[in-house]
Amino acid sequence: MTILITGGAGFIGSNFVLDWFKHSDEPVVNLDALTYAGNLENLASLKGNTRHTFVQGDICDRALLDQLLAQHKPRAIVHFAAESHVDRSIHGPGAFMRTNVEGTFALLEAARAYWVGLEAEAKAAFRFHHVSTDEVYGSLKPTDPPFAETNPYEPNSPYSASKAASDHLVRAWHHTYGLPVVTTNCSNNYGPYHFPEKLIPLMIVNALAGKPLPVYGDGQQIRDWLYVTDHCSGIRAVLAGGRLGETYNIGGWNEKANIDIVRTVCALLDELRPSSEGSYSRLITYVADRPGHDRRYAIDARKIERELGWRPAETFETGIRKTVQWYLDNPEWVARVQSGAYREWLDTQYGAKA
Structure with a gap:
């Protein structure tokens, strides 16, 4: 028995691979294109592990997909591979359409061709697990109830539109062709190996470097925060x-405003790595809001709890402390992912303030 994971060198994907091997002896074939956010160093602890097969490749490459499926005969595909950063999607939406829409289409077609040819028992057991985001549901008003699986799709960025399109493709391939799919829509993840362009790692890295902590607009954008290993356990529960x-929303039950996240990170750094210059909160800098910035996301995760008994193990307080400590303990990892191209992108996005 084997599973095929796409995007398994990215933030969530690599955490899932590492978490998988803590709970299972089942081999993993890991397909990742190793774009800017894919990092094999995340998987360094698996070096020499014969149960982990890494393949560098593009999910749009149908011939490669067919080859991998024929060779490894996985019982399931867990599809993480995606362009996932809203800011990057605003600057360059084409890559998001290619990977998230065309790539998911290619993977679905390869999976369908493979699944149709399986023997009856293997065919019945096969699963295609599509990993998506709460951003497909749009934005909530302050008094709106959290997103349920039945909420209409109202994506507001090129990123969320591309993920919504991929969700619809997965649904259609199930209803039209019978492909055995499940979909999960998660809230904002955080934790180890998070590429430092996203809010929490960017604040940690910039604070330690004495750089400004750029906060969009008034900082009152609210997100539901999910520790990445909780997300991994939720995916395992849905896959099993x-x-x-069906679609299952995976959330952390942790609605927090961005500015409160930044202040929490500063307070933890003040405790764990105090600065001689005073509190890290002195570095908070408000910058122009990004176009179409959704005001609030929140996940109603009662369905996955009711049907599968899943709840997050971490509170935000325990998860954020573990996250800050991980970045303090792994400065070499941070230094190696901060390439010149990455620094140039940050200057473009935040006006040289980051």
């Missing part, structure tokens, strides 16, 4: 027991 064709 989710009903075919």
Whole structure:
């Protein structure tokens, strides 16, 4: 038995691979294109592990997909591979359409061709697990109830539109062709190996470097925060027991405003790595809001709890402390991912303030 994971060198994907091997002896074939956010160093602890097969490749490459499926005969595909940063999607939406829409289409077609040819028992057991985001639901008003699986799709950025399109493709391939799919829509993840362009790692890295902490607009954008290993356990639960064709929202039950996240990070750094210059909160800098910035996301995760018994193990307080400590303990990892191209991109996005 084997599973095929796409995007398994990215932030969530690599955490999932590492978490998988803590709970299972089942081999993993890991397909990743190793774009800017894919980092094999995340998987360094698996060096020499014969159960982990890494393949550098593009999910748009149908011939490669067919080859991998024929060779490894996986019982499941867990599809993480995606362009995932809203800011980058605003500057360059084409890459998001290619990977998230065309790539998911290619993977679905390869999976369908493979699945149709399986023997009856293997065919019945096969799963295509599509990993998506709460951003497909749009933005909530302050008094709106959290996103449920039945919420209409109202994506507001090129990124969320591309993920919404991929969700619709997965749904259609189930209803039209019978492909055995499950979909999960998660809230904002945080934790180890997070590429430092996203809010929490960017604040940690910049604070330690004495650089400004750029906060969009008034900082009152609210997100539901999910520790990455909790997300991994939720995916394992849905892969094992989710009903075919169903969507499950995975959330952390942690609604926080961005500015409160930044202040929490500063307070933890003040405690764990105090600066001779005073509190890190002195570095908070408000910058122009990004176009179409959604005001609030929140996940109603009662369905996955009701059907599969899943709840997050971490509170935000325990998860954020573990996250800050990880970045303090791994400065070499941070230094190696901060390439010149990455620094140039930050200057473009935040007006040389980051």
